[in-house]
Amino acid sequence: MRRPHQADVLIIGAGPAGSACARVLARSGVNVLLVDQHPAGRDKTCGDGLIPDAHKALARLGLLDEVMRRAEPVAHVGCIGPRGGRIDVPGSLAVLPRKELDALLLQAAQDAGARFGQARFEAPLEVEGRVVGARLKRGDEMVDVQARWVVLATGAVPKALTAAGMCERHTPSGVALRGYVKAPQMVGRIKALEVVWDKAVRPGYGWIFPAPDGHFNIGVGVTDSHRDLGGGKGRKKDVNLRAIFDAFVAKYEPAAELMRVGELVGDLKGAPLRCTLTGAKWTRPGLLVTGEAAGSTYSFTGEGIGKAMETGMLAADAILAHADDTAARAAYETSLTALKPKFDLYERANRVNAHPWLADLLIWRAKKSPRLLQRMSGVLNETSNPGNLVSVKGISRLFFE
Template structure:
């Protein structure tokens, strides 16, 4: 087992078996899986351990399953704020509480725990270190050029795994970016409001005309804090692979959400905003990037591992990271590993497509009113909505013509 490098280390090793770039959920999950199997892993990130990330911080059932598989669920849940329901709120104020195994933990702490889990398994961690370009022998990636401080260092590896998130710079450098613009954008802030603990207990997801074509949220976090934000889907329209940004102002949408939703207004009125509101892009639906090239795999949000309908991506990022690690561990030549990994992602793609179809709720929030109205009267429909949360029901069927017609028969 390799001795982990410290954050202050400035010189990487010249070689490792697997170089993982990005210490978020996907990269850390892959690094831990590989290191537990005895692979020499170097995990690098351009920010120190426990870097911040704009995110709703919600851990839904797929994240719980991934954390359990990694052996880190207990450590995460010891710090997370648990919740038993997602509260869906429609434009007219109707609401329904959908049960689920849920929790919230700010990404700064979640990512710290995941990165530490990789190191505890034997992975070496180095930060800050930025991916500049792949090292090539012909078309084969044989490592990466890293920038550390003002110096550049070459690290050779049998495999490079890019888990660099939604910003496409690393994908572009690796020649794998198919869409430069994101699928959506989000704005998030943390508010400390001890007086609202117990009054806001559910993970609130709010659809209204004020945030169309997106949604707002309030999630209760640990230590008397709340995660509040807005997400806008389809914020860019593709134009010859590059894209053109639609006219929107996230801060104005956030202000409209606060004005429109009474608990959000109370939170901002009674609480203390910690730091600034922060925005970030989203890459969704397993699209926008090639998943591999010889010697290199792409996982996590860089591969588009976020669901477009819900904006949830933590669990799926970990899942793709583990798929990449398992493909490498299964052995075989380069083509066999890449085929195995891409087959795993392809098996997930239909589910992402279904969530993309369900995304029409964000564009037409009256659909949320209709679903909530019927779910209040139909235990069967409420179970189906819970199944969407647990990934046992088809989310696209809820808003298809056939699905809408069934609402009045249940």
């Protein structure tokens, strides 16, 4: 990063949203500077599951084949209820650790022509109320970068949103705890993306995902972890993720065996989640917010990689389609508003985490109803609405279909 520092678009955050946005813009000839406070190849606490929306986004980026060459392919999501019932829901699925996925996406953005630098966002630069760049900190040096657009793709931590005047909720929507276990002897025995509901892990869920090279991603999540106190403030509920993780391992025998025979690689790591496309303003003159900073993670499942990339590309599309600031912002806000009903239905489905007997009911009925199993698969493929499965009408249909 040399003086003078200028770009058409300055993107803050080199995760899936930021790198996807950068690649789309750079492939169209836009001068893109992508920065992140961490060096390339940093780790990110995540379940690492790539569900169909992620496959679709990667295909648009021209990266699906490369990702699938490195990822662990998976054919089903295994839904396990409190009574031990199980239904395997088919889908196009894979697992690739975020450290490797994010490095691949960043390299793809650079291959398309985007420049990358390690720096931390400090504050927007403004002229008459419009953002015209950002002040960045690189080591001990403050650097001003002028840009026609600034895109914030800074994830769930609200510090950058607050500095930019975009934060409407300082506390997260949820929290998760993840670890990697190396257990070659379990390969072939845990083959699905296993998601487990039980009173022991209420109001959350546990998961085990098979990863490449004999590793497994194991964790727990709670997607309604903070009480809203109004005014952007919140308070954490009585949620102890480590206690929930220990309860999950004690209750679910495959998790217990995995931890018993395998080797924990590194530490268990926690992370916040921002869900439901809420908690932040999406735009202001000269600035767009995208990815998990905009709340692109789904409630209920905690899945967010695909929607992060999708929203990042929507930001790029709006910038490319409209030279006028107002028109570009309106286009981007319209595209996110079109996604919002889908996020709201996942929020409604979140009641399964608080009432795990609903999972038992769905699993019991799906074993008897190919039609219901098809609808559950449609949730993965985004052709069915998850909230409808656990509505009063949806539950009634389980008994009369």
